[in-house]
Amino acid sequence: MHYVQPISVRHIDWLRHQAMQIVAAKLSRAEPPLRREIVEYMLDVDYHMWSLRRSKANFFRIMSLLSGISYVCRWFDGICYWKNPLTTILVHVLFLILVCYPELILPTIFLYLFVIGLWNYRFRPRVPPHMDARLSQAENTHPDELDEEFDTFPTSRPTDIVRMRYDRLRSVAGRVQTVIGDLATQGERALSILSWRDPRATAIFIIFSLIWAVFLYVTPFQVVAVLIGLYILRHPRFRSKMPSVPVNFFKRLPARTDSLL
Structure with missing residues (x-):
């Protein structure tokens, strides 16, 4: 029933x-009686509340x-x-063997996972x-961060402390905003390849796609895989310190950053 008619997030919180x-x-x-604060902590009632310590912990987990x-x-x-x-x-x-015998790719992957699992058995956790x-980043947490975490909602702290925490939150949110903006820029560049936002880039890409379609149609897949693999694994003597042509082409694609206020 929960899969057919799932409960909304608002009702789940309620x-x-x-x-x-x-x-x-x-x-x-x-x-003996158990205080309400302990129950709230054990049940993670305030999981949606802002905590700089918890944010750091989640960041290091990622x-x-x-x-x-x-x-x-x-x-x-390397x-x-x-x-x-x-x-x-x-x-x-190994690459040439897998290309010549593609039916060995999946067995090799699962055999590799099996060997890793057996190897990690020696280091399995011994205690719960x-x-x-x-x-939890509790060892290096500043006392003010803990005070902010245990503060009530709405806050009950003086105005100066709230202003200082607000400025700190703005600096953290600014970094997150920059990362999100960079991700949005890369996504917009990928979408602009076929949108004719840059006519020359789109024309070059579709012509190149047509050439690749014909080449892949008349060329066996194993030959293409060998050529691509050997090109990626080529010796540093045949490499250039300049960015590759596809990377340079992608970085020059237009994004909507210039349209932002």
Whole structure:
């Protein structure tokens, strides 16, 4: 029923609040009684409230998730620039084998995941998870940030403190605004390729797409894959320090930043 007629976010918040009220009222009559603040904290009632400490914790959680992707990118960059020639040659051989026998791609991926799972079995957690002060950014939190987190809504602090926190929030929001603007710019550039916002860029792209369509139609896919792979893994002697043509072309595409006030 919840999948056919899902509950809206507003009603979910209302149900969460009502459930918290019931649990808090019941535990307040227990022996020993449990205070309402503890129940609210354990049930994450204020999960939607602003907290600089929690924002930092979530940011570092995202960075921890992206660290694996960053490691793979650095490893692949080392392969492309031949920092370890033996590893690069082995990658070339593996790439050619997978291109010649594409039916081995999926078995190789799942076998690799199986080996990683067995390897990580040695480092499996031995104890149940517990509150992590370092993960929560509680060790390096400024007292004013904690005071802001435990402040009531609406605030009950003096005007000077509220003004200082507002300025700090503006600086943090400015960085977020810059990142969101950059993402929007890249998306608008991608959409402007076929929108004829820049007639020359769109004409070049559609002509290039037609040439690629004919080339891919008359050329076997394995040959195309080998050519692209060898081009990506080429030796640094054949590389240029200048940006590649596709990157330069993409950066010159128009965006709607000039139309903003």
